[in-house]
Amino acid sequence: MPATDSHCWVGVDLGGTKILTGVFDASLKLLGTAKVSTRAERGLDTVCERIERCIREALEGAGHKLAQVRAIGIGAPGAVDADRSTVLFAPNLPGWRNVPLGRRLARALDRPVVVGNDANVCTLGVHEVELRAQPRHLVGVFVGTGIGGGLVLNGQLYEGASHTAAEIGHMILEVNGPKCGCGNRGCWEALASRTAIYRRLRQAVDAGEKTILTDWLGRELEDLRSNELRKAWHHGDKLVRRILLQTADYLGLGIASLVNLLNPEVVALGGGLIQALHAELMPRITETARARMMPGSERALTLLASRLGDHAGITGAAVLARRALEDAPARTAGVKRA
């Protein structure tokens, strides 16, 4: 029921293909969501209008007014200068370079807006809402088309010298491995993302191997999604099982490297691939990862699949909004200081 006198937080997950928005109450309980397509190809103005629209729709659904929103958080794909709430560049949003997204939306909506990198924001959501801010050191690993990551170290989001830390998808795991989207070879995301799975499947099909997926999607395997992979797994498809287990091994190896490096209390996995296939893959990921960790770090570690699923981004964005307003108002575009 509408609670017209109470305030709320809004979290926005800005993706290359869709925008998801959530309205959260003061204690970060989710009250309602809305979703629109991004239409990134139509340019910056269109995307900003669509974010606005998506926020208004979610508020309407949750029975809240814009005036009740204390702050809006946004997780954006790409490099973000969190101090200025500015998107520096975003490979999946054509033409986005140095976009002062926070200031722009703050002006349009007359609410404070804070922007962070999407994988950082997801990690923040897992840390503060799912894990109740318990772990001092958390590594978030989000596996979908690529592999994104976030680091909470000493209880704080770690962003590095120029806001580009936690590019975990571009750790090198196989020096002469397959080519990555970044131009290098053997990056983790070239070995263990859905893109890597697609590449291995296509190579196998081209080499004459059989899979039920070609019956469902055609030989090109266009529009292959994580759910089809799960269905094929349960259909007993041998090729899909073999490739998914190989991918799980690569995920485990990368996690072992991260743990040897950062000795976190928790590694939390999320993203589309994990959401669809955690029951099938987590045992193998865990086994491979634990076998490769240094004993001291292995004992200290909890390895889990986040239960936030699709909502990690909006949840984390709401956390970002709340933190920005309560901890460091200067970082929030449009905030009037008391």
Add this chain to the structure above:
Amino acid sequence: MPATDSHCWVGVDLGGTKILTGVFDASLKLLGTAKVSTRAERGLDTVCERIERCIREALEGAGHKLAQVRAIGIGAPGAVDADRSTVLFAPNLPGWRNVPLGRRLARALDRPVVVGNDANVCTLGVHEVELRAQPRHLVGVFVGTGIGGGLVLNGQLYEGASHTAAEIGHMILEVNGPKCGCGNRGCWEALASRTAIYRRLRQAVDAGEKTILTDWLGRELEDLRSNELRKAWHHGDKLVRRILLQTADYLGLGIASLVNLLNPEVVALGGGLIQALHAELMPRITETARARMMPGSERALTLLASRLGDHAGITGAAVLARRALEDAPARTAGVKRA
């Protein structure tokens, strides 16, 4: 000249084969050093006596008395519980398990003693003395028999959930790569340490390739040290040059992974191999590393070879002693609180 009324700090670099001790004045200027062999095979009591002796010798050389020592810092090889100044285990010190080294030496010498992991301690020395605590985020990479590392994040030594962070030598860089001392395959130190260089040289010699090193050291290449590698390089030895450049490439690739992950302001290289060969290898290491970094992280980075050389350990240990006494007296064994 002796300054009998001023206080000093002592730094100890406890290694598997030698113990190096330094006496530092209040502003961490080095006043004198002493060195003894460790004799680790003779057991814990012998090693502790030898540390004591080495401290007394350095003090004598520097014209200081034990009573002037405000605190003693020790960098120890292996896993260290820094809160309790206890060595949990040390692969190169047989029989060392849960050794309360800090408490033990504090009792013997009646001075406060604090113990940290050796690579962490070296990183602390580079950060505070060489770089004057300027970088907020620093990665230390020490290349010798293995590869050790240390992380200064947000100006503080980062030790992880159970004091085992920064095991950078056990990042996986080549999934099916050579076997590592830790039991895994393709760890960074199995690809880019002096041990890896030795393995490649031996394989090449066994396969009939020629190198001047066999004239100098015999076919087994026993006692191969970094200085011989440098001499062979300048002798124009083709095999040595090829293997060292390959090693430099692996060093660069691992550094790129670290930078993509942690986006530090500085990566500082040290250790015996770098000390002996920085002029020869740093250009190639730098070139390979920079080519593989994400653009945002690459621009923010300074990559350098530490000038502390052999003194990184004792310098960092003195920093550790000073920090422990000035910042957090509870961590220092034997400190009497005011």
